[in-house]
Amino acid sequence: MVKSRTYANRGMQLEKLIEATNKMYRATGFADVKKVPTPVRITKNVGGRINGMVVKGDLVDFVGVCQGRAVIFDAKQTATRTSFSLSNIATHQYETLMSWWRQGAYTFILLYFSEHGEHYMLDMQVLSMYWQDAQRGGRKSIPYDVIASQCELLQASEDYQLHYLKVLE
Incomplete structure (x- = not known):
């Protein structure tokens, strides 16, 4: 059997987990965080049949x-055990x-290492340091060990399936 190489639904489980947490955040009044819809340009509408194309957006996932306090983040998933590749982040997302x-x-960046079964909050200080280094020709990824030691490990807490805003309590 040939293994599929599509990445279309790679982050769907992660997004469902975030959405379940967001629903609880709204219900408790703790936060209001929404998924940013994928921007689509309608190219044709004939007899109720709509054709369109995804256009490059300026925002991130949530x-x-x-x-x-304003909250904005992107959700990323990686199957790599040893690092998180910065190529997973588009320049417009970083900017x-x-x-x-x-x-x-x-x-x-809310980051899920699927091989470890761990969720991390990759904060902007760590991301910025590695991003700037990569732009100067340095390493193009962040080692797992750095993320595990310098970033917040996220877990379920109380009624939240993934309490990613716990640090703002």
Whole structure:
């Protein structure tokens, strides 16, 4: 049997987990975080049949507010055991996160290492350091050991399936 090489639904489980947590955040009044819809340009509408194409967006996966502070992040999943490749982050995503971070928003990458079964909050200081180094010709990934030692390990907590905003309590 030939193994599928599509990445179309690679992060769906992670997004479902985040959405379940977001629903609880809204219900408890702790935060209001929403999935940013994928931008689509309609190219043709004939007899109720719509054709369109995905267009490059400026934002990341999720945006919201928690305890009066803006929250914006992207969700990424990797099957690699030893590192997280920076090629998984589009330049516009990094630039959006940096722009919001400079304005005081809580910004991060919610990262799932599927081989370890672990979720981490990759904060902007760690991401920025490795991103800038990669732009200067340095390493193009962040080692798992760095993420495990310098980033917040996320887990279920109380009623939240993945309490990724716990640090804002």
